[in-house]
Amino acid sequence: MTPQLMQAIKLLQLSNMDLLSYVDSELERNPLLESSEAQDSAANELDDRAEIAASPAAESADWLTTDGAPSGESVNNALDTEIDNVFPEDGPTERGTELDAGALAGESWSGGGSSSGEDYNLEAFVAGELSLHDHLSEQLVLAVADPILRLIGQDLIDAVDEAGYLRIEADQVAERLGVSVDVIEQVVSILQSFEPAGICARNLAECLALQLKEKNRFDPAMAALLDNIELLARRDLPQLRRLCKVDDEDLTEMIHEILALNPKPGNAFGHTVVQPVVPDVIVTPASDGGWTVELNSETLPRVLVNQSYYAAVSKTARDDTEKAYLSECLQTANWLVKSLDQRARTILKVSSEIVRQQDAFLTYGVEYLRPLNLRMVAEVIGMHESTVSRVTSNKYMATSRGIFELKYFFTSSIASSEGGDAHSAESVRHKIKQMIDAEDPNDILSDDAIVKALKDSGVDIARRTVAKYREAMRIASSVQRRRQKQAMLA
Incomplete structure (x- = not known):
């Protein structure tokens, strides 16, 4: 496997931002590459890239095909389970010793820093500020399994926002994702349990209330004070005393506690500008009732090989070293453009199949998410699972229901009790949640009752699986729910 082939494969898993950064570095390094300002359509641009990148070696073989082999089967086999030993940055391995040592050291076109230490950058070792977005995302992964x-x-x-407030309406999110408002509120409650206290509140009163609950100081008097916090801003203390039903001393103590809280908990984190997610693929409804899938042209690097400059400079080459350098620049430039073209085509092919498989989700909502795995997509489009895995990493799709990472569309499946299509695990969790939300307080559903109801609706599932899903959604057992709901009715 050549260094160029490995680099072309590696380009698949780069995000659009990382890809642009990489291409910029190549533009600086390679004098034969130049940025294209053409505004052709995406299809014409891909065709132009293929023509420009064409070379005697490239025209006769696909980029996933090794020299002299009629197909990419040998490459697919190598990429299946030993991919960790393929990429240069993984360092020397038993498998890596067979590769070009210069490429592994970053001395060839494949980039990476110079092994001589000339590009040693101390700033690379300085820890960046942790953003609020990253801090919450890390807690989400640990707190939510579903x-x-x-x-x-x-x-x-x-x-x-930067201050830590959740600036969105629950009903809008529920409508866009196709779930109930109760599910959205459930997730909001989970987010509000994260650190720092007061985070993800919808308003100032809720932010202060969350912090008081954390300190175990949220009582009816405090609740009344927060419900009328505008009176505190106006310093209408007599009215507050009457509403809170406390004396002057207690009210003064409550106000001091309020003033000690943080009205903007998000300000404790880095204030670096959060870059919005830029989708790689855009999905829109088609006139025939289907979906139109297209690449986001804004994320596609536009680079060309300056053949004229190469022809002019090669004539003035003084020795074999300069000729070899120009030849290498031309080869790597052609290969980069070819690889970018193939990367775009591969993303579009994988995304189109995902949209075809998840049509019901896009049409009706999250409850209709189908079970899907890498093998199912790979078999349809004629690629290896490892290739599909790379394409779905760090790639985002914009749909009418929001922007999602491609990997979110791959879910486990649960068999149908009637021999029909399998059900996705996510849709089954959603069904369980709906059943429990709608249960009669006098007739609480046990896990066995849920299993029976699901089987009656065509879902073949074990009782322990129902219990696992219920616990993952932080739903209490039937005994605990019965006590809670009876206490609420009392």
Whole structure:
């Protein structure tokens, strides 16, 4: 496997931002590469790239095909389970010793820093400020196992402002994602349990209330004070005393406690500008009732090989060293453009199949998410699972229901009790949540009753699986729910 082939494969898993950064570095390093300002359509641009990148070696073989082999089967086999030993940055390995040592050291076109230490950058070792967005996302991964709730949680985290407030309406999110408002509120409650206290509140009163609850100081008097916090701003203390039903001493103590709280908990984190997610693929409804899938042209690097400059400079080459350098620049430039073209085509092919498989989700909502795995997509589009895995990493799709990472569409499956299509685990969790939300306080559903109801609706599931899903959604057992609901009715 050549260094160029490995680099082309590596380009697949780069995010659009990382790809642009990489291409910029190549533009600086390679004098034969130049940025294209053409505004052609995406299809014409891809065709132009393929023509420019064409060379005697490239025209006769696909980029996933090794020299002299009729197909990419040998490469697919190598990429299946030993991919960790393929990429240069993984360092020398038993498998890596067979590769070009210069490429592994970053001395060839494949980039990376110079092994001589000339590009040694101390700033690379300085820890950056932790952003509020990253801080909440890290807690979300630990607190929520359900992919659906995690997806909703990430959507809500994206709407949190610098001060730490959640600036979005629950009903809007529920309508866009196709779930109930209760599910959104459930996820909001989980987010509000994160550190720092007071985070993800919808308003100032709720932010202060969350912090008081953390300190175990939220009582009816405090609740009344926060419900009338505008009176505190106007210093209408007599009215506050009457509403809170406390004396002067207690009211003074309560006000001091309020003033000691942090009205903007998000300000404790880095104030670096959060870059919005830029989708790689855009999905829009088609006139025939289907979906139109297209690449986001804004994320596609536009680079060309300056053949004229190469022809002019090569004539003035003084010795074999200069000729070899120009030849290498031309080869790597052609290969980069070819690899970018193939990367775009591969992303579009994988995304189109995902949209075809998840049509019901896009149409009706999260409850209709189908079970899907890498093998199912790979078999349809004729690629290896490892290739599909790279394409779905750090790539985002913009749909009418929001922006999602491609990997979120891959879910486990649960068999149908009637021999029909399998059900995705996420849709089954959603069904369980709906059943429990709608249960009669006098007739609480046990896990066995849920299993029976699901089997009656065509879902073949074990009792222990129901219990696992229920616990992952932080839903109490039937005994605990019965006590809670009876206490509420009392």
